[in-house]
Amino acid sequence: MPQKIDRRPMPKQDEKERTKNFSEVALGYSQEDAVLEAGRCLKCKKPACVKGCPVEVRIPDFIELITEGKFTEAAESIKEKNSLPAICGRVCPQESQCESMCVLGKRGNPVAIGALERFAADWARKEPQKPEGNGPKVAVIGSGPAGLTAAADLAKYGYKVTLFEALHSTGGVLRYGIPEFRLPKAILEEEVEYIKSLGVEVNVNILIGQTIDIEDLFKDGYKAIFIGTGAGLPYFLNIPGENLNGVYSANEFLTRVNLMRAYDFPQQDTPIQIGKKVAVVGAGNVAMDSARTALRLGAEEVKIVYRRSREEMPARQEEIENAEEEGVQLELLTNPIRILGEKGWVKAIECMQMELGEPDSSGRRRPVPVEGSEFKMDVDTVIVAIGQGPNPLLVRRIPGLELTKRGNIAADEETGRTNIEGIFAGGDIVTGAATVIAAMGAGKRAARAMHEYIKSRS
Amino acid sequence: MFEIVEKEIYSPRIKMFKVRAPYVAAKAQPGHFIIIRIHDKGERIPLTIADSDKDAGTVTIVFQEVGKTTYELGAYEVGDTIHDLLGPLGTPYDVEKIGSVVCVSGGVGVAPMYPKAKAHYEIGNKVISLIGAQSKSLFFFTEKISSVSHEIAYSTDDGSYGHHGFVTELLKDVIERGEKIDEVVAIGPLPMMRAVCEVTRPYEIKTIVSLNPIMVDGTGMCGSCRVTVGGETKFSCVDGPAFDGHLVDFAELIERQRRFLTEERSAMEHFHGKGGTCGCHKK
Numbered sequence: 084m085p086q087k088i089d090r091r092p093m094p095k096q097d098e099k100e101r102t103k104n105f106s107e108v109a110l111g112y113s114q115e116d117a118v119l120e121a122g123r124c125l126k127c128k129k130p131a132c133v134k135g136c137p138v139e140v141r142i143p144d145f146i147e148l149i150t151e152g153k154f155t156e157a158a159e160s161i162k163e164k165n166s167l168p169a170i171c172g173r174v175c176p177q178e179s180q181c182e183s184m185c186v187l188g189k190r191g192n193p194v195a196i197g198a199l200e201r202f203a204a205d206w207a208r209k210e211p212q213k214p215e216g217n218g219p220k221v222a223v224i225g226s227g228p229a230g231l232t233a234a235a236d237l238a239k240y241g242y243k244v245t246l247f248e249a250l251h252s253t254g255g256v257l258r259y260g261i262p263e264f265r266l267p268k269a270i271l272e273e274e275v276e277y278i279k280s281l282g283v284e285v286n287v288n289i290l291i292g293q294t295i296d297i298e299d300l301f302k303d304g305y306k307a308i309f310i311g312t313g314a315g316l317p318y319f320l321n322i323p324g325e326n327l328n329g330v331y332s333a334n335e336f337l338t339r340v341n342l343m344r345a346y347d348f349p350q351q352d353t354p355i356q357i358g359k360k361v362a363v364v365g366a367g368n369v370a371m372d373s374a375r376t377a378l379r380l381g382a383e384e385v386k387i388v389y390r391r392s393r394e395e396m397p398a399r400q401e402e403i404e405n406a407e408e409e410g411v412q413l414e415l416l417t418n419p420i421r422i423l424g425e426k427g428w429v430k431a432i433e434c435m436q437m438e439l440g441e442p443d444s445s446g447r448r449r450p451v452p453v454e455g456s457e458f459k460m461d462v463d464t465v466i467v468a469i470g471q472g473p474n475p476l477l478v479r480r481i482p483g484l485e486l487t488k489r490g491n492i493a494a495d496e497e498t499g500r501t502n503i504e505g506i507f508a509g510g511d512i513v514t515g516a517a518t519v520i521a522a523m524g525a526g527k528r529a530a531r532a533m534h535e536y537i538k539s540r541s
Numbered sequence: 542m543f544e545i546v547e548k549e550i551y552s553p554r555i556k557m558f559k560v561r562a563p564y565v566a567a568k569a570q571p572g573h574f575i576i577i578r579i580h581d582k583g584e585r586i587p588l589t590i591a592d593s594d595k596d597a598g599t600v601t602i603v604f605q606e607v608g609k610t611t612y613e614l615g616a617y618e619v620g621d622t623i624h625d626l627l628g629p630l631g632t633p634y635d636v637e638k639i640g641s642v643v644c645v646s647g648g649v650g651v652a653p654m655y656p657k658a659k660a661h662y663e664i665g666n667k668v669i670s671l672i673g674a675q676s677k678s679l680f681f682f683t684e685k686i687s688s689v690s691h692e693i694a695y696s697t698d699d700g701s702y703g704h705h706g707f708v709t710e711l712l713k714d715v716i717e718r719g720e721k722i723d724e725v726v727a728i729g730p731l732p733m734m735r736a737v738c739e740v741t742r743p744y745e746i747k748t749i750v751s752l753n754p755i756m757v758d759g760t761g762m763c764g765s766c767r768v769t770v771g772g773e774t775k776f777s778c779v780d781g782p783a784f785d786g787h788l789v790d791f792a793e794l795i796e797r798q799r800r801f802l803t804e805e806r807s808a809m810e811h812f813h814g815k816g817g818t819c820g821c822h823k824k
Contacts, residue, residue: 249760251578251585251625259762288627290760294564315762319774326767326774326793328800335763343584343757349811352584352610353757354804427796476761476779 090192091120098408102378105263105346108405109173114154117202121149124194127186132196135184137524138232140164142181142196149199158207161200166235166278167228167523169208169270172201174261175520176399208273218242219537222305223283224291224477227255228519229311229510231278232526233533237309238281240534245305246283249290250342255313256511257519259342260334262372264379265402268341292480297506306540307505307533310492311526314511315474319467320364324422329358329429333365333373333468340376358463359383362432364419365468366396371403373466374411382464385411390418390437390450416450420457422465431459471516481506491515499529500536507533542622543577546599551681554606555649556615557591563598565590565628571656572634572751572783575600576759578625579614586610587756589653589728589782590629591682600628603652603681609808630759634749634783636660640723641667644690645712645737647729648674651682653751654728655689662689666723669715670694673708673733677701709736722746727786731795738786750786752777755800768794 094110095101101108112120124146132142140161148157161168177183177197185193218241223234226248234246252258254271279285289295300308317332319325336355339345343353357380363373366389374385387406389396392415396403407413414434421433436456439448473491478484485493485502492501492508499507509525511517547559565575574589592601606612617623634657642661646654651672662668670690674680675698687693694711695703704711708729716722725748727737734750741748754766754777761779768777771788775781 249627250758251627259758288625289564290627290630293629294568294627315760317762317764319764319767321774326769326797328796332764335757335765338757338763344582348804349808351582352808354584354801354808356801356804427793427799474761 088119088123090123090195091116091198093195093198101264102375102409105379107267108264111205112198112202117149117154117199118152120195121146121199123187124150125186131184131186132181132194135181136164137180137520138165138527140181140200145203146194146196146199149203154203154206157203161203164527165523166232167274168200168204170228170257170266170274171520171523172197172199172204173266173270174518176518178400180520208270219306219541220245220304221307221309221533221537222247222300223309223311225255225311225313225510225512226253226275226285226287227311227313227510227522228257229313229512229522229526229529230255230309231275232523233309233311233509233530234283235278235281236527236530237533238278238283240530242534242537244283246278246285247289247291247295248285248287251287252342253285253287255311259338260369260372262337262341262376264375265372290476292477297477297481301505306537307507309499309526309529309533310477310501310506310508310512311510311522312474312477312512313522314471314516316472317467318470318472320419320469322419322421324424324429325467327422327424327429328427329356329463330422330465330467333363333369333466334471336373336466337369337376340380346380355380356464357382358429360462361385361464361466362388362414362419362460362462363466363468364388365470366391366398366413367468367470368398368402369471370466370468371398371406371411373468375406375409377464377466378409378411386414386460386462387411388414388417388419388432388434388460390416391447392416392439395447414460418450418452419465423459429463429465431461432465433457433459471511473512473515478512489515496525497528498532499525500532505536507536542624543626544622545617545619548617548619551603552679554615555603555679555681556606557601557603557652557681558617559594559597559599559601560623560626561598562600562626562628565626566593566595566598566600569593569600569629570633571636571660572631572653573629574631574653574753574759574782575602575626575628576630576756577602577614577623577627579610579617580624583624584610585625585757585759587630587753587759587778587782589751589753591652591655592685593656601652603649605649608805609812612809613812627759630778631782632780634660634751636664638664639666641669641721643669643671643712643715643720643722643725644686645671645708645725645727645729646673647708647727647733648679650727650729650733650751651680651686654726655682655685657726657728658686659689662691667691669720671696671708671711671715673697673711673729675699707736708733709740712737712740716740716744716746724749726751731791731798734786735791735795738789738791742787748786749783750789752782752784752789752794754794754797768797
């Protein structure tokens, strides 16, 4: 019988301390916490939680193994479906996926599935893995969550997998986008090491479409290709003053800090500038990451500027709470209309107050400007975090590849198949900017379909 | 890792490397650039490809030591390796048979000019090369450029060689003598490229400039290299680096090049504090 225990809270670093460092905020369950929390699971005959998981992790199975103290086995059970559990346990929006389906959630708090996944994965991380067989060659382009998952699964099917990455290190958004305090890079390293241990060959510094063309890959004997190049093209506001010094895209800001380690300048060569007063435009996870990073770099005042209300903020609830606890202020129903400068540098951002009108095409109430409500906010840094589009570099170099109106690759949701034989795609390059786990799910489904495709042709 | 197979010192602060990068050499076209990161703590900097050799699998870069990374790189020797090298990047420069082309280079800009002048020469255009430098000792690549030019002229700021004055004055002479010019290509420091554009603007001569703004990834991901061209924001790394010079907002770009001036100074101080350019601390 389940014990009368409420959901174990995730231990976190003290909020005053953590704004001074880049160490991970969430500390993870102790062994005791994990077993207690796992004991809350009702082991439903028809587990709804599994339906909420894009990669179909058999959640009750691994939770039961945790209650039995079989932590390594629990991690193995997860890894049958999910090759990156230590990452997913940290950055998946469980509250809107597996945990939202948990029956305990109807009357109280759902089982902390994400925290348990993280616990099991962290426990098992030191275990060595065994490399797999040497089948036909397949190529995976992009080493973000979609590519890493596809590569791991293809290796498990027995293919000889080559993974291509344009940057100098692997991980895609897990490397350049998500900050250390939310996903320590050491965890990413270990997950990539695990994938290498499966026999995947990782090649960095190769931009497919520029360094090597897709047709060269086919000529070179690759039987199928997976494209997981992500949503790497930053959107700007297209308002006056956006090219002033002190205005960054969130991509540039986070890449300088995360990939290039500019927080450690001048020990590291890449610089970053952070002013005293920072405005982050946008309210998604990337905006929260930027705001919390700005605080850690020493900004005195960080404001999230968002044109809709709190309810519509696209960021995870947990990230909004973390940001507010750390002192990030929310300027809601506020829309920037102009960035003002002096001698080439940002001095202020001019905004309008908004109010919510009728619902728009996204189903959210459309923000409408309040006439005469213009006001200036003094800032010296502006970070634009209003979303990213598909990076066009590779896709425009593949003649005949079908794209959507927005420039994403038109691929089948179930299989990742594109209109070109042998080319599959998944993740943000297909869906537009979404979650890590959604990209992983797409990588997983595409790997399965690539396996079917190659089998059917031999 | 990318091995340096040849090094030449053109002047105390201008160095040439041939680096082994077969994939890049196989695909390099005029106007392409690469991003390098010299070691594991390095920043990513763009350098235009000055020449490439498919058979040898090498690319040639020429750089002037202006900041911490280029100073440090300048002390590298044959056999040393560059940690990361990505390319070829950018949109290649479009060369067609059009008639006469004037190639105006300033300072180290003569290096990225070479593959463009060569492409024009080989396709059958008349190539007039005008090269400016502060002083005679700073000229390099002159034989290479001569070999792909029908006419060549030099200028120096101090009068030590060729015309005493700016290279733009040489360009004015060519225009005013009645030469029919179909295109001007300008590569060099921003103020020089801006000045070239101002010379050609009244004559409505198509003028292509090659920009080298601050970049991080070089693949269109960060927007650090954004530049206003004809009122629109463009990313130099993907849409460029070549643009119609008459449409480029040079004033804004010159400001943007100053973004990290303070940090660049402190990086240099930090670097010199650690042993400087003697090379003994480079690894």
